[in-house]
Amino acid sequence: MADFREHFVKCCGYEVHVRAWGDPANRPLLMMHGLARLADDFDHVAPHFTDKYYVLCPSMIGRGFSGWASDPDAEYTVPFYVAQMFELLDHFNIDTCDWIGTSMGGLIGLYATTEVAGRIERLVLNDIGPELDPVAVARIKSYVGASPEFETIDEVEQLVRLVYASFGVADDATWAFLASRSVRRLPNGNFMMHYDPQVMRVFAEHIDKFDAWAEFEALPCPVMLISGEQSDLIPKSIVDKMKQKKPQMPVFAVANCGHAPHLNNKAQIDAIRDFLSTSTS
Numbered sequence: 001m002a003d004f005r006e007h008f009v010k011c012c013g014y015e016v017h018v019r020a021w022g023d024p025a026n027r028p029l030l031m032m033h034g035l036a037r038l039a040d041d042f043d044h045v046a047p048h049f050t051d052k053y054y055v056l057c058p059s060m061i062g063r064g065f066s067g068w069a070s071d072p073d074a075e076y077t078v079p080f081y082v083a084q085m086f087e088l089l090d091h092f093n094i095d096t097c098d099w100i101g102t103s104m105g106g107l108i109g110l111y112a113t114t115e116v117a118g119r120i121e122r123l124v125l126n127d128i129g130p131e132l133d134p135v136a137v138a139r140i141k142s143y144v145g146a147s148p149e150f151e152t153i154d155e156v157e158q159l160v161r162l163v164y165a166s167f168g169v170a171d172d173a174t175w176a177f178l179a180s181r182s183v184r185r186l187p188n189g190n191f192m193m194h195y196d197p198q199v200m201r202v203f204a205e206h207i208d209k210f211d212a213w214a215e216f217e218a219l220p221c222p223v224m225l226i227s228g229e230q231s232d233l234i235p236k237s238i239v240d241k242m243k244q245k246k247p248q249m250p251v252f253a254v255a256n257c258g259h260a261p262h263l264n265n266k267a268q269i270d271a272i273r274d275f276l277s278t279s280t281s
Helices: 078-091 104-115 134-144 153-163 172-180 197-209 213-217 236-245 266-276
Strands: 004-011 014-021 027-032 053-059 097-102 120-126 183-185 191-193 223-228 251-254
Touching: 004 078, 014 078, 027 078, 027 104, 053 078, 078 104, 097 104, 104 120, 104 213, 120 266, 134 197, 153 172, 153 191, 213 236, 223 236, 223 266, 251 266
Parallel strands: 027 053, 027 097, 097 120, 120 223, 223 251
Antiparallel strands: 004 014, 014 053, 183 191
16 A cells, blocks of 8 residues: 655635645545545545646545634634645646545535636546535435434444445444544543534535536536535436536446445546546547
8 A cells, every 4th residue: 555644735814634645656536525524534535546647635624633713603614625736736836637526525625626727637526516405405414404412433433334324334343443433532531523513504504505517617627526416415316417418428337336436446546547537539
């Protein structure tokens, strides 16, 4: 397995934790996590790309080892995340890169791509689109707004298996990994989810207004969609609409999986590698 380095990069005034894999001389590839996740989610994915890429996996502010916002309503937002990612790319002297984004990470990539044409040359959207099913949004709100404490990691894993059942994870080792990376230790010795609860409050207050069709249609680069066949966030009706708007967009459907595929098997990884190897001309 390839080695990684830990970086803490000042972006828009906050330290952002970045896990970097591979040779900095290779082409840059940024992997961005979902709403309640963090950089560690790509520990099993990034090594498969280091033969050709320098892989950067940041944890957005409010998550993991990254700083917490002093103005959550203004800074736990996609526009602020986009601004941070531009500063992150500048820090690593990256002019252009490819981007894989799971859920929220895909939205950040979508907005970044349309904001500065040419900065992102290929975009992979992992089970996210310009429109979200309201029933699924309500489901996500129901679990991300809670801030329970846990006495043991076994209790954490029970919740993680329930909340992320749709990831398509089948082995106990991956569940144990996800559980251990989902929490932080509190002063009283208990566990709590790794993210700032304000992240989820801001999400809940703003997500109902979400509409990114204009940005999606304006995408200046090739885009690929990874779709969980049982996803409730972007069901087939939304996938079909995306395909109508972008007929050339490849769609890789993941069977027996909901929101969002964990990119945890060879078929998913191979499909992404094939897409990233295509010409942008």
